[in-house]
Amino acid sequence: MIYRSLSPLSCRKTKQHTLFRFQCIQETRKMPLNKLIQDGDNQDLTNERFKSTFDTDALAAVFHSGEDSLKRIREVRDEITKRGHLFDSLPAAHRTRAEKMEDVSRKLKNLMENVNEFADFTNNLDMLTIIRDVMGVEGFPLALHNLMFVPTIQNQADDEQTEWWLMDAIQGKIIGTYAQTELGHGTNLSAIETTATYDKSTEEFIIHTPTTTATKWWPGGLGTSCTHVILVANLIIDNKNYGLHPFFVPIRDRNSYSQMSGVRVGDIGTKMGVNCVDNGFLAFDNYRIPRRNMLMKHSKVSKEGVYTAPSHPKVGYTTMLYMRSEMIMHQSYYLAMAMVIAIRYSAVRRQGEIKPGTQEVQILDYQTQQYRLFPGLARCFAFVTAANTVRQMTESCIQELSHGKSDVLADLHALSCGLKAVVTHQSSTSIDQARQGCGGHGYSDASYLPTLYTCSVGACTYEGENMVMLLQLSKYLMKAAAKAEEGAVMAPLVAYLASSEPVVIGDKFEKLLSHFEHIARHRVMQAYRQMIEEEKQGIERDYAFANHSVDWTKAARAHTKLFIARGFVKKVQEVSHQEVHAVLTTLAELYLSYELIEMSSDLTANGYLSESQVQEIRHQIYDCMRKIRPNAVSIVDSFDFCDRELRSVLGRRDGHVYENLYKWAQMSPLNRKNLPHVEKYLKPMTSKL
């Protein structure tokens, strides 16, 4: 254990030491490996950057899915830099909600007018880069327009309808959202109450909201901004309910913005976060739309009221699938942003002494701080890899569906449910740890961490509440477990359920992955067998499942973590750049060991591993943290976010935190003269008569 005396804690560098090292580096290599070093920066941060063992551009290319996309991201960013009318005019925290909406809409309008000069808004990479940079994470009135309205037209409108609506939508001449959730009904779609009843006589649908609970509730942009919605409603023809279908419904006049007669629409008020999105309510009073406003790529209703069913009953899931796959990517980026902020600040912030009477240390040197931050850092890479995989799978699934094939839909749906739940939960948890790791200043909106957290944790709820997501995956796993017991052929993602415990002779990664497999298999099969046991005692399957639903959600999480872990290891093995490969290997080892220790009671259960084997995995966490420590700042530098995107005083590239916190505070509107609360109420209390 003597190597510990050489750890950053017990043998810290002096400035002289670092300067000396700098000179050595200067002599041996012309360029430092970290590309963000600039004169005049905070010295602690510069010292950290000189320690980099790898080229930050090379790691950035891995994080951003290749050199080409990194290059494109930088090009787009450079173009934005030239356009001051796309910048925030004041930190959003110093504004009221209405002022924030105004500023974000200003940038949006400027963007719609100029975006074609430098980017392609229909290109996913361009769009995400622009949104991250120009809009920030609190959203904007057209967020759902881009994420759900336009894609739904693309995927579910027929050719003629696409011709009618798509260009207007892309150009923002109509602004739309996706209205599915109702006040009293969320993830249980079968309970949705809104109806679209076909009236043969006029060839129209009559849209109606029969109860208060049927009021559409939550769609983003609906509150004040949308002119149209894709409405999800029960299709009724001749008193027969054909289930939910999408309709293209105008709700506000494009010129006056007044609501259409027969429509009640408005804003539902503030939320925990994402308050630049105007989530709204919407109700209809026998409101009529033409027959051809039903999206008819998959299902159709003829003039005569004859219904044609889609090739696959779940073909309408594509919007949801697409949305969830994008969410996983967004969450990875939110987490990465939080990590940049927290790790840079932890290098700048000095607090406390390891040994009383010595100099205050950088808080990044505390093992407890590393334990808070580095697992989240590793998760960034794990999640972004998973996001890329599921995005590719989703794209090819949507492609196949458009040709009438739906073979992989069930597998992909189950997988995306699990990923949505695990990634949103773990990323928001890690962001919160990052925030708390920044102490008081992390609680200030100057850090941007509260905004990142409240936006990120919202994703645990929207587009399918996480517990419901895990239970949907569980039902899939239940079927897979039955097949495993029967010895039937299994889909690749669940084939491991039928394997016996292997004797692993592979490398470290293989060994750790086999533990993930063991845990997932053990949890799934145990939940299944407990359930079957109850069934044998006369309990119906649905109730037996419900009686073990907590165990099932734990099984679903383990299954999902196995998928993420496998993907991360595969990704690392594909990286050929030697130094980058080394860094990613350590991050992957940390990721795997940390997640396993989080589930360690499963490792010791039934003597699968001995105490000392588990202890070995635990020590590997600390070993990895020590290895990551000197590269930590350079790793987050490789996420390649600029200060404008980070919107964080704590996360500034130059590390000049304190003077800028002071400047930021001066902008608080409470520093204006003659505040009403002081003039009207406090002054009369304190003033001497």
Add this chain to the structure above:
Amino acid sequence: MIYRSLSPLSCRKTKQHTLFRFQCIQETRKMPLNKLIQDGDNQDLTNERFKSTFDTDALAAVFHSGEDSLKRIREVRDEITKRGHLFDSLPAAHRTRAEKMEDVSRKLKNLMENVNEFADFTNNLDMLTIIRDVMGVEGFPLALHNLMFVPTIQNQADDEQTEWWLMDAIQGKIIGTYAQTELGHGTNLSAIETTATYDKSTEEFIIHTPTTTATKWWPGGLGTSCTHVILVANLIIDNKNYGLHPFFVPIRDRNSYSQMSGVRVGDIGTKMGVNCVDNGFLAFDNYRIPRRNMLMKHSKVSKEGVYTAPSHPKVGYTTMLYMRSEMIMHQSYYLAMAMVIAIRYSAVRRQGEIKPGTQEVQILDYQTQQYRLFPGLARCFAFVTAANTVRQMTESCIQELSHGKSDVLADLHALSCGLKAVVTHQSSTSIDQARQGCGGHGYSDASYLPTLYTCSVGACTYEGENMVMLLQLSKYLMKAAAKAEEGAVMAPLVAYLASSEPVVIGDKFEKLLSHFEHIARHRVMQAYRQMIEEEKQGIERDYAFANHSVDWTKAARAHTKLFIARGFVKKVQEVSHQEVHAVLTTLAELYLSYELIEMSSDLTANGYLSESQVQEIRHQIYDCMRKIRPNAVSIVDSFDFCDRELRSVLGRRDGHVYENLYKWAQMSPLNRKNLPHVEKYLKPMTSKL
């Protein structure tokens, strides 16, 4: 396992059934046991209330520390009900920060003018009741005034100074806060830079802020509201630094509210929560105050500049101790409020079907929902019990200190550090689970859950960041572990460290508590021995401690959980009311089993328990949840919060959630006409020319 078929999931009551049962109850007893039943309420909620097996008033008396204090709370609340000028004039979520500050200050001024008619603001119970009801949890400009400024005068000013300042402070004629934390320095007090240099020639202290990082930062009320602060600064006499001392410093003119010459003061902007508190910054430019503005109950400086040390060097800790003990109580109440909201809503909300084609079920019937909520429900009682204990200990410790005795200070300080960290972390985690358990509507500010969360999680950071708190307790435990190894006499709270594993033959509680003891002892002694091992290899103690600090924080958490668990069990055993005792017994069993399963890898380590023993504890969680389910609404009803205090549409006593969400939404300021973002930017985009 056949009893499961009788669980709420598989055998749900019809309305007829419940009405029949109601009639039976009416016949056998005149009053239902749940005292909140009213005609016209949501029927699901009424049905729940009729299931109560205990008198809600009797449990309320236990929760609120006795019948007398419950009676007093209700008296004060009834008085507030008569005074409309103490009510919110609009839900805070629909206001800007400045408007919120205005409304809260209006209520504050009305309160200061009238409080003596119906309550005693110097009485803790009265004050907390009033603040909870009138102010809500987002704070108010005098929050720190009440919690820190006034108590510090009471505990640290000498008699003459108390005479000068106390009454003015109590009457709000001066408004103050406690200014300790600096921009660059938080929990490491030895790094505080602000100086108070004694000038014999004028008998004044010269207060000075030598650097940007020395700017006082964070004190609540400082931003706009305070006329005075208790300033914590280094006392310098004749170039000698005597360390930190408290000074009574005027910063704003009481008549004009303009800042004093030599003072720079202002607001630091918005935070994640608590935005009705105006946290501020404060810097001094050689600002002079009279000698007698140093608080001199403990330390003194004579006219001639002669320093007299306090009887105990840590006597200044009392404000901090008092604050932390109050925080633990506040957190318990925040958690209880979140539980009322989430459990009532979970009884009202119906979503999904256990068996497809049957009626949608109350979400409270899902095992996963119970697992989210009920452990938090049990924690309410565990934490409020701990809060009462530590409050009593703190009061008697402060009492002893005023007589120069400081025997228990170290023990109490360590304990309050651990409690502060564990209670704030677990209560905010449980509040977040409650919020997420309410789905989308939990994310809306209409639920008040985001406000409860953001305020509650702030407590993980302020008044001693949790990780630092755990490390402070760890240092105490390290000394205790050394004593245990030596066989020395131990303080009562740590005596278990020296025990050998007992063979437990007691009841269920004894057995479960012995597992807590085992885990805490194992973690503490293992962390200690690992550290000693490293010391033997030549690593200095401080670095060896740092190298194992993650393990130490885990040990500190286990130690604290043992204290909470013991206290909860003791409390339950003291309750004589039979039905209430039965309910609390189940809650305590759930609490103990849940916390143990959260640490279950420690239970199987080294074969302490077998897998089947751990599985038994796990099943106990589910058994307890089933027992709690029919009483859940009545348990939260017993927290005895009125709708005005809860400020939550989801938590309404009458359960009329949906129509009131609709009403709440109508109040959103974004429902006004001619919104700037629409008029200026969206309309020009969409309008057809």
